[in-house]
Amino acid sequence: MSGQVHPPLPQGAGYGVVVGFGVAFALGMIWVTKALKKSFNEDNKSTETFMVANRTVGTGLTASAVISSWLYSTALLGASLLTYRYGLALGVWWGASASTMVCFLSLLAIEAKRRAPNAHTLLELIRVRYGTFAHLLWIVFCLLTNVLNFTGMLLGASAAVTSLTGMDVIASTYLLPLGVGVYTYFGGLRATFLTDFLHTFIIMIILVWLMIKILVAKEIGSIGALYDAVVAADKIRPVAGNFEGSHLTMRSEQCLYFGILHVISNFGAVIMDTGFWQKGFSADVAAAVPGYVLGGVASFSVPWTVGTFGGLAAVALESTPAFPTYPRLMTTEEVSSGLVLPYVVQAVTGAGGAGALLITIFMACTSVASAHMIAISSIISFDIYGTYINEKATDKQLIRWSHIGVVVTSLVIPSLATAFDQGGVDMTWLLYVVGNITNPGCFPTIFALLWKGQTKAAAITAPIVGVCCAVSVWLGTAYAYFGEISIASTGSTMPSLFGCVTAFFVPLPVSLLVSLARPSSFEWSVFRRQIKKVRQSEGEKAENQEDPESWFTPERKQYMKKMTRWAIFWTIFTLLGHFFLWPFAMYGAKMVFSKSLFTAWIVVSLIYLFFTLLVSNIYPLYDGGIRKIWTVVTGRASRKGETSIEGQLEASDGSSDTPPAKQASVETKVLEA
Template identity: 45%
Template sequence: MSQTVPAPLPQGAGYAVLVAFGFAFAAVMVYITHLLRLYNNENNARFETFATAGRKIGTGLTCTAVLSSWLWSTAVLSSTVVTYNFGLAGSYWFGAGCLVQITFFAVVAIQSKLKTPHAHTILEVVKSRYGTTAHVLYTFLCLLNNLIAYVNMVLGASATIASVTGMSIIAALWLLPISVVIYTLSGGLKSTFLADYLHTTALLIIVCWLSFKTLSNPEIQSIHGLYELATVAAAKTPVKGNYGGSYLTLASPSALQFGVLHTLGNFGLVLMDSSYWQKAYSADIAAAVPGYIAAGVLYFSVPALLGGVVGLAAVGLSNNNSPIWPTMGRALTDTELNNGLPLAYCAQAVAGKGGAVAVLILIFMAVTSTTSAQLVAVGSTFSSDIYHSYINTNASEKWIIRMTHLGVILFAVLATVLAVVFQVIGLSLIWTLYFLGIIVCPGMVTISLTVLWKRQTWAAAVISPLVGLVGGLATWLATAHHYYGTLDVTTTGEILPCLWGTIVSAVVPTILSPAISFTFPRDNFDWERFSDIKLISDDTASEIVEKTGVTASQKTFMRKQSFIASIASLVLFLGVWVITPFSLYGARYVFSRPFFTGWVVVMSIWALLTLLFVVFLPPIEGRNVIMRVFLGAIGKAPPVADDANVPETPEGARSRSPAASVAPTLDPAATVTPPSRSSQDAKVSKAA
């Protein structure tokens, strides 16, 4: 019997989305960036605007951007795979394993804004505290994190695109980043925020539509029908290790193993990804905590609903030999599972070619939104932490921007080459998903403590991640050989070796850093030393603004926000990661039909509320900017002065008042609208 499933769409559909649609979207983003420059004084020729979006992003757009960065193609693909493999517990642990990191990062975000108000990348903070050696080490670890994150995303995405269109996987790998590079070069982090809004809106619409379309398909009919399919599937092909072999229980040892692995790996991905730190720097101080907390809470609904519904539908339809199932008559192969194809197959089954188109657009949106954040993060690292730190310390802002653009292009090429190599040698979406924690976890604790704990020493910050990385890699290989007797692509990608390797990578530095710091103590770090980090600008006005610092009342506000974030993240961790899953696990509870119905209804409402939040809050917060840009675009408002073209004074400084795009917004009221020009001038005069 042939193992090949015919592609429901022609190759031209794949090229149309990746090339035509991608370039059209890029053109729209370039045009919007141009309008923002003309009518809202957002000049992306300035590094502050390019790298941190002016540090005045509101709650809605912050939440949407973080949500978009976390809604990888991996999330929508892998959550269905783990449900197919482990039952409903898989989708639960996928959501729980991604929620706790983002809510915890709310604490890190507000502490960073409190202590490092002028930072552009977390690596600048590392260098300011520990010096060159640590800076080089963490630059390497962070770039490694960006590489494995990007490769993990595009491997599954390209395989899915190839599955639904029949186009070459290699071609998809090369075409995916092109349009993103174009609008990222033009707009920097602000274009990423705007693209995140559009991408996430489209993605959530498709998630909700596809989930409801699956439940209403005649072969399934309803939530009750899905429950019956999953129950019958458990009788035919019980899940190994699950209580009663059921797909409808959280009493699943394999899912729990995945949950631990997934949670630790995602902590590393978030904390070692400079893009999350940049989003924190870009947020207004009143937006950072609610933005990250809301993003974590809202995110959970996507894998819980889509992964749960589609994953169980895939199990039920395949076990029932449904005529609409693409592989009717055979089980899914390991290759199909490892490439994340249950989502594509289920969409094709329940919605035909329309479902295939929806998946194609869904994957494109998920990949491009996350890729843009990765590109800005790596570009800023290349220019600020490599070029400006070691090659040309006196570089002008213009040259730093050029090097940022160069970094974006180099990373896109290098990451794509690496993804092609992984594809050729057989390393899949699931292989990289299980493996990545080993290399992203070693630095996650020490990099967090850089802004959270003043007693961490240089030796602790440098030695701990190195020992963790070596120990994690050694444990991974040793356990793979111990369990399976050989080392190859299959055995090194199994969950147990990757789990033990990730645990060692994460736990060893967690123990070693405080042990070294207490055994060989040094003077406590003075947080005021972070004021050595300066805004990157050729403008003397920004120097005046920089000297004003953060007022006492603003520090008090941020400390209160930090306390709120700490309590919220702890409560969510205990509720979502500990109490709910382990109480159901310990009770060996198999979902009854009413309980399962309530579960799906709650997740559906949760997803719809997420969609409404994303669609409406950012435009409401940014309504003044939207109206100003709209009036400008239709010729009803004049453009504001283009700061890049203001003539320089004889002393070499541009003559201009400090724009909101240069200085961070420090008002606890979290206004999106910048203060009036006259009020800014007054502040500068007073500071001077």
């Protein structure tokens, strides 16, 4: 038999989904944008709406957007391929790298509201506190973070689309972001939140169906049959570094190394991604912490469940006639390109399942792409044009440059992804390596918002020293291990791990030492005085701007302090539970899962996946979504004083800023539960 794997779907299906769905979403978002302006006075010609959605997004939509941020194609494909390589411990480590970071970001989100309620981007905070040079430095770090993560996601998605349909990989690379660029161009960040919800709604339903389908398919049949098949496969091809060579153990060296690498890397991926900060700025005061915590905890299940089911099913089916590559095994290139999950779906569901996975990958890719486009365009418009080219830029001018940023991103990222693909760089290489570039800015960024003692010299010195040390350790370790510096050696586990850890931790002592050598203290009120909302016209005077101090009512101050305590609690809870007490503790137990323990493992992961489905799909509708959708569909205008679709549920006056007592009570009860 030929070694060529024939796609289960025709090329027309690929072009139909990538182009057709893209056009449909673009047209739909244009209509929604107009409807929102009519019903809720949501005008995306305003920078406050386009960039931060008027800071009134509710808990349900925030949680859904957070989950969507971790449904990127790299997570779905990468968790499956690494579970196939190293075992079921991988999914837990990947889930921990998502939940712990997002819950920590809830702390940053509420602290940003306490100290800079009118902020638009992370870089704006850096400029106000540390000046021009630091601002330019952070522009480089943040652009690299968004560009590399966007590119890695697009590499994996385009390879999967090609394997499912036979569509040309370059065509899929350029066409996947096309529709996204159109609806992001018209809808801005509000479009991102709405499409996040719609995409996540569809993705979660398909993922639940696919996971169940994998278990009940005739090629597997049951949880017990999957267990037996993996045990049999491990006797033939044991996993190096795993206890007894088994996939069914938490005692896996490679999973441990990847877990540490990925958890630390995701600190950089989240903290240095301006898109995550903008979602925090966009959330209502009463929604910032509950939304991020719910979304963070719920996001754990997707890489855990999908990785476990997809990776172990590939181990079980690879030597059977049902598998697309039979009678040969998958090549290293196929695995690294993320084709494990597509091949499994082809084996157990045929063309129907392949079509469902194609839609899932498209949705996951476009949802994350929209967030990255907004993040990159905001840097171009607000932090480059509005800061250094036209300091008196108005709404119209900033929106024009935001649109330019979206168009540029839609063209540059596919070109970069194509260059990587043609040069032999795949999704897995970027997944392992990106932390070396993004992590040096983590501690200086955290200190910029949480520690008034970090000085300007420390903020500038720490990330520069960190990136120099990280690159040196990364390349030096690659040469020490493999005798060469190449794509293969630099993308290996140990060089990436050592470089990533160096990049993360070296800036910490540097910042502390430089700051303490010549100590100074920053006054947080500077953020409130200098960061203003964007003027709608050149004729708008400064005195017409809202007084930031009037925003801090005693009730709001008390509420935000309470939410800060909750954010700290959930950050510590998820870090201890999802990182130390679960995978670390089980790593210490030298054991292979019994069939009963494996069955419980699978059942609990499915229950957790259903919980994520409820949080992402049902809760946003319960959280006022149904009423607001009905208002838009019927074309009615919202009640007086209700200026945002995620504003007050019980509006009694013209202010949409004060968190209503009823909503605050509901969110507190959610956290306490």
